[in-house]
Amino acid sequence: MYTAAQASSVTPVHFMPRNGFAEVPAAGAPLQAFCSSCHLKDLCLPCGLAGIDVERLDGLKFARRRIKEGQALYHEGNSFGFLYAVRSGTFKSTVTSRDGREQVTGFNMAGELMGLDGLAHGTHASGATALEDAEICAIPYAQLTELAAGGAALQQVVSRLMSREIVREHSLMLLLGSMNAEERLAAFLLNLSQRMKARGYSASEFHLRMSRAEIGSYLGMKLETVSRAFSNFQQQGLLQVDKKHVRIVDHAGLTRAFEMRVQ
Amino acid sequence: MYTAAQASSVTPVHFMPRNGFAEVPAAGAPLQAFCSSCHLKDLCLPCGLAGIDVERLDGLKFARRRIKEGQALYHEGNSFGFLYAVRSGTFKSTVTSRDGREQVTGFNMAGELMGLDGLAHGTHASGATALEDAEICAIPYAQLTELAAGGAALQQVVSRLMSREIVREHSLMLLLGSMNAEERLAAFLLNLSQRMKARGYSASEFHLRMSRAEIGSYLGMKLETVSRAFSNFQQQGLLQVDKKHVRIVDHAGLTRAFEMRVQ
DNA sequence: CGATTCCTTGAGGCATCTCAAGGCAAGTGG
DNA sequence: CCACTTGCCTTGAGATGCCTCAAGGAATCG
Numbered sequence: 001m002y003t004a005a006q007a008s009s010v011t012p013v014h015f016m017p018r019n020g021f022a023e024v025p026a027a028g029a030p031l032q033a034f035c036s037s038c039h040l041k042d043l044c045l046p047c048g049l050a051g052i053d054v055e056r057l058d059g060l061k062f063a064r065r066r067i068k069e070g071q072a073l074y075h076e077g078n079s080f081g082f083l084y085a086v087r088s089g090t091f092k093s094t095v096t097s098r099d100g101r102e103q104v105t106g107f108n109m110a111g112e113l114m115g116l117d118g119l120a121h122g123t124h125a126s127g128a129t130a131l132e133d134a135e136i137c138a139i140p141y142a143q144l145t146e147l148a149a150g151g152a153a154l155q156q157v158v159s160r161l162m163s164r165e166i167v168r169e170h171s172l173m174l175l176l177g178s179m180n181a182e183e184r185l186a187a188f189l190l191n192l193s194q195r196m197k198a199r200g201y202s203a204s205e206f207h208l209r210m211s212r213a214e215i216g217s218y219l220g221m222k223l224e225t226v227s228r229a230f231s232n233f234q235q236q237g238l239l240q241v242d243k244k245h246v247r248i249v250d251h252a253g254l255t256r257a258f259e260m261r262v263q
Numbered sequence: 264m265y266t267a268a269q270a271s272s273v274t275p276v277h278f279m280p281r282n283g284f285a286e287v288p289a290a291g292a293p294l295q296a297f298c299s300s301c302h303l304k305d306l307c308l309p310c311g312l313a314g315i316d317v318e319r320l321d322g323l324k325f326a327r328r329r330i331k332e333g334q335a336l337y338h339e340g341n342s343f344g345f346l347y348a349v350r351s352g353t354f355k356s357t358v359t360s361r362d363g364r365e366q367v368t369g370f371n372m373a374g375e376l377m378g379l380d381g382l383a384h385g386t387h388a389s390g391a392t393a394l395e396d397a398e399i400c401a402i403p404y405a406q407l408t409e410l411a412a413g414g415a416a417l418q419q420v421v422s423r424l425m426s427r428e429i430v431r432e433h434s435l436m437l438l439l440g441s442m443n444a445e446e447r448l449a450a451f452l453l454n455l456s457q458r459m460k461a462r463g464y465s466a467s468e469f470h471l472r473m474s475r476a477e478i479g480s481y482l483g484m485k486l487e488t489v490s491r492a493f494s495n496f497q498q499q500g501l502l503q504v505d506k507k508h509v510r511i512v513d514h515a516g517l518t519r520a521f522e523m524r525v526q
Numbered sequence: 527c528g529a530t531t532c533c534t535t536g537a538g539g540c541a542t543c544t545c546a547a548g549g550c551a552a553g554t555g556g
Numbered sequence: 557c558c559a560c561t562t563g564c565c566t567t568g569a570g571a572t573g574c575c576t577c578a579a580g581g582a583a584t585c586g
Contacts, residue, residue, distance in 0.1 A: 038431060095433050099522055103437045117433065119426035125433055145415055152412045162425040163382035169432035170388055174366045175569085176439035177483035180482050183573070212533065216551070220440035222575060227534055259362050444542070475565065485543060490566055506551090506565070 019154045034058040043111025043198065044085050044215040045139070045157065053153045060147060067091075073114070073128040073136060080118025082138040089134020090209040094217075104218040106168070107131075107192075107210060110199055116162050131209040176220045184219040185229040185259050186258035189239075193248060204251065208244040233257070293410065297321040306374025307348050308402070308420065316416045323410065326401040330354075336377070336391040336399060343381030345401040349373050350396020353472040356389045357480075366479040369431070370394075370455075370473060373462055379425050394472040439483045447482040448492040449521035452502075456511060469512065471507040496520070 035046045035057040046054045064087070067073050073084060076096055091108040105126055108114050118124040119141070146156035175187055197203035208215070212223040212230075219226070233239040238254045240247040248254060298309045298320040309317045327350070330336050336347060339359055368389055371377050381387040382404070383499040411418035435498040438450055460466035471478070475486040475493075482489070496502040501517045511517060 033357050068538080095437050097437055097441070101437070101441050103440050105433050107435055117426055117429045119423055120430045121427075125430040135414055147420065148418070149415045150410075152339050152408055155411070156408065159422065159425065160382055162429065163380055163424065164384075166380045166425065166432065167383045167388040169429065169436065170368050172436060173368055173432065173439060174358050174360055174364070176436060177480070178360070178364050211531095217440070223532090224576085225574060228574095231534075274534085474563095486564090487566080488542060491542095494566075 015224060027204070029089065035060070040085075040111040045113065045161075048157055048160070049153055052254050053151060056151065056154065060139060060143055062140065062143075065136050065138055067130040067134045067136060069130055069132050069134075071130055073130065074118075076124055076127040078118075078124045078127075079204070080115065080122050080124055081141060081146065082115060083141055084135040085139060086112050086114065087135040087137060088153075090131045091128050091134065092131055092210060092214055092218075093128050094124045102217065104210075104214050105172075107218070109195060113161055116165055119162075131214075152251040181219075181221050181225050182229050182232060183258055184221065185215075185226065185233070186254050188215065188219055189246065189248065190251075190254060190258060193251075205245075205247040208246060298323070299426075303348075303350065303374040306426075308376065311420055311423070312416060316414060319410060319414065319417065323402060325403065325406075328401055329400050330393040330397045330399060332393055332395050332397075334393055336393065337381075337387050339387055339390040341381075341387045341390075343378065343385050343387055344404060345378060346404055346407065347377040347391070348400040348402060349375050349377065350398040350400060352399075353394040354391045354397065355394055355473060355477055355481075356391050358389045367477050368435075370481065372458060376424055379428055394477075408485065444482075444484050444488050445492050445495060446521055447484065448478075448489065448496070449517050451478065451482055451515075452509065452511065453517060453521060456514075466511070468508075468510040471509060498503055 035041060035044070036054045038044065038046070041047070041054065046057055049057070065073075067089070073091065076094070086108050088110055091114060092104050093106040093108065093114065094102050094104050096102045105195055108128070112129050114136075115124065115125055135172075144154075144158065148158065179187065182261075192206065193203045196206050210218075212226045216223045216226045230239065230241045233254070234241050236253070238248070238250045238257065242251055298304060298307070299317045301307065301309070303311070304317065307319055312320070328336075330352070336354065339357070349371050351373055355367050355376060356369040356371065356377065357365050357367050359365045371391070377391050377399075378387065380389055407417075407421065411421065438447055442450065455469065455471075456466045459469050473481075473487045478515045479486045479489045493502065493504045496517070497504050499520075500518070501511070502518065503512055
């Protein structure tokens with residue numbers, strides 16, 4: 001669990017002169033500066049847009065920013081101004097109840113958009129913290145709406161992404177409300193597996209970026225229970241677990257564990 | 264709990280000739296047909312819009328529809344085409360897991376918008392069922408976006424409503440993930456109380472439209488546990504409960520119960 | 527090499543679930 | 557009008573899954 005002290009520093013935004021670098025063949029620094037040529041364009045904001053609209057996206061002047069492990073991208077209550085697209089690394093989103101209980105509401109990886117909850121009241125309702133060194137695009141929301149006013153397609157994409165977030169939270173509620181510990185962990189791992197696959201990584205073997213406590217917080221259980229569930233899955237021959245390294249041995253079995261309650 | 268049979272009938276849409284009725288002084292039937300003169304305009308879609316934009320909303324040709332108690336407004340998987348604004352009555356939204364477990368994800372009352380989750384994949388990710396005889400406005404989403412293309416303000420409103428839904432679900436996740444039975448029920452009742460108040464009803468005395476089982480499903484607990492929590496609150500002198508009629512006797516005490524974990 | 531963090535595992539306790547019985551109110555049919 | 561059904565709620569008693577507390581191991585870091 002990250003302490004308040006760790007989370008209380010916010011890295012400054014560094015605006016990159018994107019146009020200047022755009023034509024550089026490829027050295028080390030900003031590989032793609034435009035949405036249209038980003039390797040994440042099929043996952044990220046441009047997803048679903050036709051050629052012409054993607055090019056209009058290139059009109060966005062957004063900042064790139066590096067976030068170190070444990071640092072906050074934004075805090076609960078910070079004023080809303082940007083949407084954040086993950087370029088690399090993993091984040092957790094958290095909400096805090098008035099009495100200080102913190103709960104993880106989501107994990108975000110490359111190509112996923114964060115900060116959509118800030119739109120409601122102009123301040124972020126959740127905070128985002130990097131679980132490993134990461135890089136994001138900070139998209140000024142005002143610019144995005146301005147751009148969207150020109151053509152409906154872009155606005156549609158943003159709306160659809162928000163809707164997807166709602167749907168995602170629906171299934172999380174289903175999980176939190178009606179599944180037992182092992183079902184929850186199985187669901188979590190299968191979801192992670194699928195997202196890794198979509199990003200070109202192995203669907204069966206990956207490295208967890210989050211601690212047992214963070215997984216537990218996300219799934220509504222204690223870290224010890226998470227640990228025990230991992231051990232059980234390993235004993236059942238569904239997983240091989242070594243600390244944060246997970247290998248899914250029996251994908252079908254894990255799926256069954258996830259649907260156990262079915263007669 | 265409603266059976267599948269009850270929920271499987273969907274009432275047809277009746278388009279009302281709104282212009283024809285608009286000028287009728289006020290008899291019994293459609294009292295307001297335009298958003299600009301709707302008594303719910305401060306809660307519903309027009310909320311936050313300036314005069315000129317509200318008038319543009321009047322350009323929307325939407326259907327009014329009556330839904331009988333127990334009937335579905337739409338089902339999970341139905342193709343998405345409309346947003347629904349509640350005019351009167353109460354709805355529950357539910358999602359179903361592949362193995363048939365149903366979970367209530369929300370209750371909606373007058374002025375609230377339903378169906379936003381359908382935008383993500385073009386089909387509704389949840390179903391909506393009337394808990395009492397109800398009336399809704401069915402807003403064609405295509406028309407809404409068309410209208411929104413003209414001015415950014417309207418699109419902003421829709422986006423903000425979606426964002427609000429995300430924020431709402433965040434706090435529900437916090438509830439499901441880290442509160443005990445009594446805290447959950449207290450949070451639920453306080454939320455309900457506040458929404459009743461916002462609609463001009465008493466904040467301290469109201470009629471529950473949902474069964475114990477539905478409350479339990481929403482809060483991630485069994486109906487017996489809901490019932491016991493009600494009884495406990497009554498014994499503690501926080502509530503007076505008679506079946507579905509609830510009176511909040513000690514609002515501050517209930518708030519304390521909700522924040523109990525804060526030593 | 528000690529301090530720290532994270533994970534695992536065990537033992538016991540407790541909150542909630544499960545199962546069961548009964549009450550109340552509304553609806554139904556004789 | 558009354559017996560009967562049905563749906564919903566309440567309450568009790570026992571079972572259980574998860575939490576709590578505690579101890580110890582492994583990896584990382586200064």
